[in-house]
Amino acid sequence: MEKRLPTVEMWFLRRIFRTSWTEKKTEEEVLRLTDTNRSLLRLIRKKQMEFFGKINRHDGLEKLMLHGKVEGRSARGRQRQTFMDILSRFFNTPNKSLSKLDIFRQSEDRETWKFLIVDVCARPDT
Incomplete structure (x- = not known):
């Protein structure tokens, strides 16, 4: 996509x-x-990261779904990509390699998360 x-x-x-x-x-x-530049993909990634930060800062069902694990057997075949897999891929660069746990911790602080979003969206590959 x-x-x-x-x-x-x-x-x-x-x-x-x-x-x-x-x-x-x-x-x-x-x-x-x-007189424009390509910005659609960058805008989508920024909005996804802002949404994740908002969900992670508030207690609710959405946060439980991000942190939780569904019981039962996993489906056959190739596993579906999760929202966390997509977010962690944004941070996988040589200088910024964050694990999923680090992403959860960083998003708890709103100001730190904003700076991290700006850093990720400012990269030329995004």
Whole structure:
């Protein structure tokens, strides 16, 4: 899904600014003409991290679901990705490698979590 988002973003920009595919303009040309940059994936990641921080700071069913483990047998085949797997992948870089437990602890403090979100979203690969 993440691989499709940049394509969809370019499609949106072409539709908004009425740039036809038959004009054979590259993505860089379209971005330069529209005076924008790619930000859809970065915005989605930022909102996911903000949502996680909010859930983790408040006691409720959502927090229990993030911390808890479902009893019973696991399903056959490839396991589904969890929200925590997706979040921990954002932090896996050579200089910032946080475990899931560290992510839970860091999100408890709102100011620290905000700075961490800015740090992750400022990276060129996001």
